[in-house]
Amino acid sequence: MACCRVDRTGRHPGGPGGSEPEKEDKSGVSTIDDVKPIPVTIGGVRGGPAVRTLRRDPWWKSPAFTFVVLTLFVAYTVWAVFQNADYFVGLSQHRDLISPLYSPCIVGSCVPGSHGSFLVLHWWMLTPALIGLSGPGLFRSTCYYYRKAYYRSFWQSPPGCAVADGHKRYTGESRFPLILQNIHRYAWYVAIAWNVILTIDAIMAYRLPGDGGIGVSVGSLVLTANAAALWMYSLSCHACRHVTGGHVNEFSKAPIRHRLWKVVSKLNAIHMQFAWISLFVVVIADAYVRMVAAGWFTDPKLF
């Protein structure tokens, strides 16, 4: 208890800070060196009833919601990945729109026009979305926020605060495979590269080939929103907060990193919101491109 801390004078007998060391020094009192660490006693009798939780509020609502939304997201993404079609709107419709799930399209199976003049993996004949999703997938699945979300809602560890963990044994993130969550920082570097690519995609979407050259269509706005949401999501990342300035101990000696850290800290406080927004926007962007490519409607030109 904070109230009960014992004054610790005399901790450094004879040390520079000791205020009244003499008296204690000559005392023959058991010295600091005699103090042995106390082992932790485990297995004491606990109070309260042996029930899973005493909570009566609807604590299960939030994990249930997360469970449903993330399941739907994964289901949609898997479906979209294995469509391997309708991910690009090209010259035939006077647009240059590519689904964010399929970008960058650098493999042999890409439809003409969806990639630059060269293919990096021309022998790759599976769906290009496996490449397109690899970086962002790694990034999102190791994200500190999503970790919290799926540990609670899927793994039930714990399902809610003061609600018993659904597992007998628990090693957290200290063992394989979950120790691999520590690569999140690298996933962040990769995600930044992806953001650059998706930003280029968004800029290219303002080219309306054969339709007046440059203009604004709903599709270009959707891809711009997608790129912006991803930037906000990845710039508010905890790893970003650490590498930009969080690692510094003496901010007064690193004013630029301090300023960066303050900006990122502000964004970081709403990282959860960015995580959800960017998730929805990616799905919307993919669905939009998909519908236009499938010919359900044409992408309206605004001006």
Place this chain on the structure above:
Amino acid sequence: MADVTMRVWRGDSAGGDFADYTMPAVEGEVVLDVLHRIQAGPAPDLACRWNCKAGKCGSCSAEINGMPRLMCMTRMDELPTEEPVVVAPMKTFPIVRDLVTDVSFNYVMARQLPPLKPKAPEADGTYRMQQVDVERGQEFRKCIECFLCQDVCHVIRDHEENKPNYAGPRLFIRYMELESHPLDTNDRRELLRQRMGIGLCNITKCCTEVCPEHIKITDNAIIPLKERVVDGSYDPIAWLGRKIMRRTKRSAAEVAQDAPAFTAPTSEDRLERQTVPVAVGAAVGAGNPAAASAGPGAGPSEPAGGTGPTAAGDPFGTDAGA
């Protein structure tokens, strides 16, 4: 006003059960007020800890309707009164009696925390720190040591066997405060990784949810510590940098040598220290059998050290009794 029913856990290590107490509701009360009225009325032997009634001493932690909270900061009018208000002791710590638990686990872990190891002072013999250097740690100084975060943390709440290897959120904020301290030269990262369970926390944020001081434990301490441990152990680029700069990492055992368990007495040690001089004093002043017999006894016999004869015969008796 209507009545409120309090369902309070009564019992000790031999077992226990809930008991219902129906009291007239009084406007503006907190849970602790009602418990005090129960103590003044139907159950004078009800045990609960409290001190400040202002959310500042961290004594009155309990679980109210299943949520770890301070009893003095939980208003009755924010709880549903159709059903009894359930008050149980903190689950993670062994029970002493009724709502009182033995939280010494937290002190044991605190004693193993290597303290500040300041770098050499400046030429004029002083230290200077800028406000920007210390403000990050100031958030953590708000901690009132209520141990609600330790109580709610599923790592030890649901897995008792993790206790010896888990410092817990309350101490993680202390680790972060010291690790990011501008003057500190200690490196506690290996200790955190190997012995203090930073990897056991799965950042599910319940500690942050229950902290009455609204310390952002997970965002501002645990995740930054995890990132620092990544610097130390899981980041090949940082590893290469260390090799090139010839900075070596200290092992957990080396770091643990700095822990106050080896170097600094805490309240429990004071108790040991207080009992020793009484015995020593008795041996010196042989003509004082009263003090000699009082010597070996701990706690209750202690005032003997402060009373006349011993104090007169032995200066340390005064010290111990003070």
